[in-house]
Amino acid sequence: MADRPMRTDPNAAQPGRGLARRELVGALAAGAVVAASAAPAVAAPSARLATEEFRLPWSEPGVEIYVRNKRPAGTERFPGDRILLYVHGATYPASTAFDLPLGGMSPMDYLAGLGFDVYLVDLPGYGLSGRPAAMSAPASDNAPFMRTPDSAKVVGQVVDFILKRRGVEKIDLMGWSWGTSTMGLYTSTHNDKVNRLVLYAPQWLARTPALIGGNGPLGAYRSVSRDNAKTRWLTGVPEDKKAELIPPGWFEQWADATFATDQAGAKQTPPVLRAPNGVVADSKEFWQTGKPLYDPGEIRVPVLIIHAEWDADLPSYQAQEYFTKLTHAPYKRFVELGEGTHTVMMEKNRMQFLHEVGAFLTEADPQALN
Numbered sequence: 001m002a003d004r005p006m007r008t009d010p011n012a013a014q015p016g017r018g019l020a021r022r023e024l025v026g027a028l029a030a031g032a033v034v035a036a037s038a039a040p041a042v043a044a045p046s047a048r049l050a051t052e053e054f055r056l057p058w059s060e061p062g063v064e065i066y067v068r069n070k071r072p073a074g075t076e077r078f079p080g081d082r083i084l085l086y087v088h089g090a091t092y093p094a095s096t097a098f099d100l101p102l103g104g105m106s107p108m109d110y111l112a113g114l115g116f117d118v119y120l121v122d123l124p125g126y127g128l129s130g131r132p133a134a135m136s137a138p139a140s141d142n143a144p145f146m147r148t149p150d151s152a153k154v155v156g157q158v159v160d161f162i163l164k165r166r167g168v169e170k171i172d173l174m175g176w177s178w179g180t181s182t183m184g185l186y187t188s189t190h191n192d193k194v195n196r197l198v199l200y201a202p203q204w205l206a207r208t209p210a211l212i213g214g215n216g217p218l219g220a221y222r223s224v225s226r227d228n229a230k231t232r233w234l235t236g237v238p239e240d241k242k243a244e245l246i247p248p249g250w251f252e253q254w255a256d257a258t259f260a261t262d263q264a265g266a267k268q269t270p271p272v273l274r275a276p277n278g279v280v281a282d283s284k285e286f287w288q289t290g291k292p293l294y295d296p297g298e299i300r301v302p303v304l305i306i307h308a309e310w311d312a313d314l315p316s317y318q319a320q321e322y323f324t325k326l327t328h329a330p331y332k333r334f335v336e337l338g339e340g341t342h343t344v345m346m347e348k349n350r351m352q353f354l355h356e357v358g359a360f361l362t363e364a365d366p367q368a369l370n
Helices: 032-038 107-113 148-166 178-189 226-234 239-245 250-259 278-285 316-325 350-362
Strands: 004-008 048-057 064-072 083-087 117-122 171-176 194-200 221-224 273-276 303-308 332-337
Touching (some): 048 107, 048 148, 064 107, 064 148, 083 178, 107 117, 107 350, 148 171, 148 178, 148 278, 171 178, 178 194, 226 250, 303 350, 316 332
Parallel strands (some): 083 171, 171 194, 194 303, 303 332
Antiparallel strands (some): 004 048, 064 117, 221 273
């Protein structure tokens, strides 16, 4: 099956007024008016962006991999150090987080506005990608799928697609949560295809119980409700800080967009989002038993680790210990943001997060090497 482009959608904004909202996919932009009034948008430096979508074939016939691209409109050629691919974590897709227009602007918009050719991928079983046959059966009928080596293989397929599309040899990579394991594993075996690596809330050896997966037998997938999602999001936040952490309307905008991507889960009462359990199986087999799934010492490109202090999913000690394992990175940086959780990218301090990521990716010569 050939790679299938879906559409290109330029969108305009007036300088100083933020990026124009646009219809993305399904319910992605639902609630944008509420969110835009809740907090002012911070305009990215570019006034016009173009959006393009692709579906790539996966190993299971009939299941496709969803890829989205945003870039400055009218530009088709980019150097490799201005091309970025993002992958999501264990439960929620990239398309409804990395490109969620909170306050009228998504992280993807922000980076594209800095001049980047930005891509995201929803792994099979997530978001706008296809659902494997195992998700049409009861979860208990099949083993967990989409293990970390599987997700790294998908990333490799998408990287090769981008390299060919743009005629470059290397690009930047970014992963969130379990996505850091996906990108870390891939980079450790494909340093020749990576410029710089951003690890947002990296996964490492656990000393505390996981917030997902439970203790029972693992089926092919698990189901999460909106209430579960909100409770997990706010775990670890001081009680007197919870009310102001997420600007009004932002959780609802994210949840509406995210849960709408699972049509079968949406038909249940209450509605749920189903997510593959491969990541949970890996956690139980490796991270929770003191066994690294891969060696960060094999990563030989510049690395940014960015984390927030109230992250209860992958606490600060994991990011700190991971940082020490990056023994062959040409340079590395650790940024710990205050008053944020595992989901700081969609909270009140999101612009601190985006500025740090943008600064790392755009700096020509870091001070450490001057």
